[in-house]
Amino acid sequence: MLFNGLPRESVPKLERPASLREQVYEALLDLISSRSLHPGQHLVESELAGHLGVSRQPVREALQQLNTEGWVDLRPAQGAFVHEPTEDETDQLFVVRTLLETEAARLAAIGSSGQGLDRLDELCANGEAAVAADDVGAVVIANATFHACVMELAGNAVLAELAAHVEQRVRRYFTPNVRQAWVEHRELISAIADRDDARAQQVMHAHTVDARTRFPARPGS
Template identity: 85%
Template sequence: MLFKGLPYESIPKLERPGSVRQQVYEALLELITSRTLHPGQHLVESELAGHLGVSRQPVREALQRLNTEGWVDLRPAQGAFVHEPTGDETDQLFGVRVLLETEAARLAAVSPSGEGLERLDQLCATGEAAVAADDVDTVVTANATFHACVMELAGNPVLAELAAHVEHRVRRYYTPIVRQAWVEHRELIAAIAARDDARAQQVMRAHTVDARTRFPPRPGN
């Protein structure tokens, strides 16, 4: 057992050949963004190395990189801990997401493709079925893929690149909130299909603003 409450099967298995350093980084990042490793949790190099089947050096390097990127806090004489975002950080992150996602929805509705709309409809159906089956992992994945598809339909690669970075950062918040998103997703599909860019923008803005209000505030933030 790596940590209390963390099942062994949840630890990613590293595949070789390839950069061990990169694989360890990606494995730890996945554990953090999926909330398998929860905010504030102590990360012990030796335990991580043992369960990932590597030496402590690539783990140490990965933790340093994650610290630089804001995922991990390195505390002198204490060690590494999963970063625990403040209320202000969370507000800022969701605020940027609202701007990017709203513009993407507007652009997607300007000239939607039939293939793109079909893809959105399929993803929505997948998400709805996963909610009914209480399959949280599939709900989270379908939600992220749905928003990525809207970005693709927007046809702006720079916007999509920025949004992908932000989306990755907000994924850690999704588990408790994405079950409620799918009615709004259906409304967005309808607006895009109708080429109603103003309506698409309105729906996406309400959807992304509401996502922040659904996330429970942290005490003291």
């Protein structure tokens, strides 16, 4: 038998999936990371439950999980509040983002394909159009999709997984409509097309470091 010789108490009992709790968790995480729920905002269980059409229990459980992951602060006798990252937290986040994105740019330049370059060009054009239309929401989506495509071209699944986690945290920072960012994207495409991994690294490093200067210490401030 598979568990012969193991004490019964050492074999964990699997709980039934808490699908409703996970749905509430995902919904709240999306609202926080997209800044629909603002840093510092008081999260009232009853109001959230009413808006989401669920009881307070899955909301309470989701808030506890979000607190564990640093998205929400649970304050005794006060309730739950959307976490406000400190300047140090912000700096640390962007340092990690720079490391991951720079390595992805290098790998993408080494292994890029014509089809991948066409996709980057298309995404860059979408972003430029969104900037011209002053559509901040579309710019945010286009930017995230562009960087995700670079990760895909890098061909490293672990790197992409880590970068996706970091990018989700970056989303909660206000992204201004900056034309220069898309000029830098064009420079990156050129470097990748030339298979110049050193220049791709340089362009991406400068791009991500410059991005940090566009964000205030606290999202939305």
